[in-house]
Amino acid sequence: MDISIFFGALEQGLLWSLMVLGVYISFRVLDYADLTVDGSFALGAAVAAKIIFSGSDPWLGTLIAFLAGILAGIVTGILHTQFKIAPLLSGILSMIALYSINLRIMGQANISLLRMDTIITSAENLGIDSKLAVLILGLAFAVIVSLLLWWFLKTEMGFAMRATGDNAQMIRSLGVNTNLMIILGLGLSNSLVALSGALVAQYQSFADVGMGIGTIVVGLASIIIGEVIFGTTNLLRNILAVVLGSIVYRLVIAIVLQLGLPPTDLRLLTALIVTIALASPIVTNKVQKFFDLKRGAGNAYHSKCSQDI
Amino acid sequence: MKKVISLLGLMVLLAVAAFGCGGQNTQTDKKATAGENGQVVKVGIIQITEHPALDAARQGFIESLKEKGYTEGKNLEIDYQNAQGDQSNLKTIAQKFVTDKKDLILAIATPSAITMAGETDQIPILITAVTDPVAAKLVKSNEEPGGNITGTTDMTPVKEQLELLQKIAPKVKKVGVLYNSSEINSEIQADIARKAAATLGLQVTEATVTGSAEVQQIAQSLAQKVDAIYVPTDNVVASSIASVVSVAEEKHIPLVVGEKGMVEGGALATVGIDYYKLGRQTGDMAVRVLKGEDPAKMPIEKLKDSSIVINKKAARSMGVTIPQDILAKAQVVE
Numbered sequence: 259m260d261i262s263i264f265f266g267a268l269e270q271g272l273l274w275s276l277m278v279l280g281v282y283i284s285f286r287v288l289d290y291a292d293l294t295v296d297g298s299f300a301l302g303a304a305v306a307a308k309i310i311f312s313g314s315d316p317w318l319g320t321l322i323a324f325l326a327g328i329l330a331g332i333v334t335g336i337l338h339t340q341f342k343i344a345p346l347l348s349g350i351l352s353m354i355a356l357y358s359i360n361l362r363i364m365g366q367a368n369i370s371l372l373r374m375d376t377i378i379t380s381a382e383n384l385g386i387d388s389k390l391a392v393l394i395l396g397l398a399f400a401v402i403v404s405l406l407l408w409w410f411l412k413t414e415m416g417f418a419m420r421a422t423g424d425n426a427q428m429i430r431s432l433g434v435n436t437n438l439m440i441i442l443g444l445g446l447s448n449s450l451v452a453l454s455g456a457l458v459a460q461y462q463s464f465a466d467v468g469m470g471i472g473t474i475v476v477g478l479a480s481i482i483i484g485e486v487i488f489g490t491t492n493l494l495r496n497i498l499a500v501v502l503g504s505i506v507y508r509l510v511i512a513i514v515l516q517l518g519l520p521p522t523d524l525r526l527l528t529a530l531i532v533t534i535a536l537a538s539p540i541v542t543n544k545v546q547k548f549f550d551l552k553r554g555a556g557n558a559y560h561s562k563c564s565q566d567i
Numbered sequence: 568m569k570k571v572i573s574l575l576g577l578m579v580l581l582a583v584a585a586f587g588c589g590g591q592n593t594q595t596d597k598k599a600t601a602g603e604n605g606q607v608v609k610v611g612i613i614q615i616t617e618h619p620a621l622d623a624a625r626q627g628f629i630e631s632l633k634e635k636g637y638t639e640g641k642n643l644e645i646d647y648q649n650a651q652g653d654q655s656n657l658k659t660i661a662q663k664f665v666t667d668k669k670d671l672i673l674a675i676a677t678p679s680a681i682t683m684a685g686e687t688d689q690i691p692i693l694i695t696a697v698t699d700p701v702a703a704k705l706v707k708s709n710e711e712p713g714g715n716i717t718g719t720t721d722m723t724p725v726k727e728q729l730e731l732l733q734k735i736a737p738k739v740k741k742v743g744v745l746y747n748s749s750e751i752n753s754e755i756q757a758d759i760a761r762k763a764a765a766t767l768g769l770q771v772t773e774a775t776v777t778g779s780a781e782v783q784q785i786a787q788s789l790a791q792k793v794d795a796i797y798v799p800t801d802n803v804v805a806s807s808i809a810s811v812v813s814v815a816e817e818k819h820i821p822l823v824v825g826e827k828g829m830v831e832g833g834a835l836a837t838v839g840i841d842y843y844k845l846g847r848q849t850g851d852m853a854v855r856v857l858k859g860e861d862p863a864k865m866p867i868e869k870l871k872d873s874s875i876v877i878n879k880k881a882a883r884s885m886g887v888t889i890p891q892d893i894l895a896k897a898q899v900v901e
Binding site for chain 2 (some may be wrong): 373461466524
């Protein structure tokens with residue numbers, strides 16, 4: 259087992275962690291299972307790649323990719339709040355639409371960014387060692403985005419957004435427009451997902467229309483791994499846990515590949531990890547109850563786990 | 568904390584269980600004995616997805632190495648990794664190969680080749696099943712690649728295929744081109760078909776699909792407007808070729824395709840690229856690189872011999888009579 263395997267997983271985990279933070283906003287903060295991300299991840303990649311390929315500034319391309327993600331999230335939010343389409347279906351509709359939109363943006367299915375100026379090469383031009391450029395960029399993005407998100411969720415609006423996910427009725431009675439919160443939250447969520455897509459496209463040197471497939475599952479797996487391992491005692495810790503979860507997820511995959519597991523089974527493995535993590539509190543609860551009953555103790559065991567969905 | 572340990576334990580268990588039942592996938596033989604010059608050559612194979620054509624290319628490559636004296640378990644160690652269509656795995660695989668210090672890498676299909684090229688400019692990379700290496704920025708030019716990359720392209724002989732259609736069905740005037748707009752290779756081929764049709768005096772109508780679920784319906788609407796259908800080497804349409812065949816048979820119009828696999832699946836004819844042969848040709852180039860030749864100066868090669876493949880049963884059901892001179896030199900499948 260070579261140290262550079264960990265290095266590669268760390269790089270990837272950091273770049274993908276922005277996507278995971280995005281999924282965290284929709285899935286945990288808003289309590290909204292948003293499938294738009296499968297489309298918006300590729301949207302970010304497509305927009306950035308197109309702009310970079312046409313010779314414009316990669317930082318500008320990355321910024322526009324971020325803004326495109328906001329739009330994608332807002333559309334899903336409007337579908338759900340204004341047209342009363344179910345959350346899951348709203349996301350699926352956006353995802354399907356984005357497939358065609360991404361093809362339109364790129365004008366082809368796959369754009370190669372080999373030997374183009376990307377933000378990674380621009381970091382190298384600043385004199386950063388090319389071996390460390392991705393790591394430093396990824397770390398910078400992950401830290402800045404995490405801190406901004408932490409700050410935002412503690413503002414009045416951030417509280418309103420969290421309350422919308424926790425107890426929409428209660429917060430509506432306090433005069434908060436929950437529909438607006440959902441639209442904004444999904445916009446914010448998908449902007450981070452698209453930003454992640456833009457970074458990943460530059461990192462792997464191509465954008466492809468099929469890039470976003472499975473994004474939501476990777477996001478959920480990373481969140482759950484992070485929460486289980488690093489805990490959810492307070493907001494900052496939770497946000498950092500999500501980033502670390504993304505790194506651990508990539509590490510598990512890299513180790514598994516190194517061990518010689520056929521990648522065929524990777525998705526099955528991911529699904530199993532997520533299922534086990536989600537099911538574990540309920541299973542523990544049932545087992546505990548069973549023993550309580552056997553011992554004749556009347557008090558039901560309360561799971562202190564915060565992972566009930 | 569208990570949960571953490573159990574979860575981690577479980578991940579490891581799952582990984583080990585999967586490793587236990589999938590050991591044959593990475594065919595590395597640690598006990599490889601020295602080859603002719605006392606060295607074991609480490610070859611990594613990176614493939615985007617499981618697909619008959621890509622698998623055939625891989626087998627041809629391995630076969631060619633074997634014939635040239637590189638035998639697995641003796642002086643050759645092959646590490647075959649497949650990303651199962653998940654592009655985020657490609658990068659992980661590419662990094663693994665660089666870490667393992669492979670002597671040579673075979674990259675099958677465009678995304679694998681680009682990812683691998685982004686990871687190393689030192690290790691020689693042989694590409695195959697890449698339609699346009701220049702457009703993918705893998706090489707400076709097909710004649711003089713100029714880096715660590717060379718190999719073979721699977722650019723199909725589109726023009727020859729349309730010419731074959733004209734020989735088989737001289738009355739055809741309107742050709743419908745059916746492909747999936749999200750594959751760059753298909754886009755390129757459709758473009759060539761458009762230009763070639765103009766020189767052959769054919770009119771082209773294009774119809775695009777975005778997934779295999781739509782193929783049947785789009786093929787039906789296309790068949791209303793044309794007197795023949797042409798399908799390039801498109802993964803999505805290839806996987807649902809059976810539904811295009813049924814439409815063509817129902818309407819009695821010829822269906823000419825981009826590769827042999829689709830003819831075996833019921834289409835009428837192709838001037839085909841045999842991916843197994845293409846892989847073999849790539850293997851021959853790999854051996855030259857292993858013997859010390861510089862990939863920067865080895866031109867990208869096309870398949871040297873393409874062959875006509877005809878499906879006789881399809882000819883009957885599509886109402887076509889194959890001229891005897893074509894049948895004589897064609898490979899016939901039933």
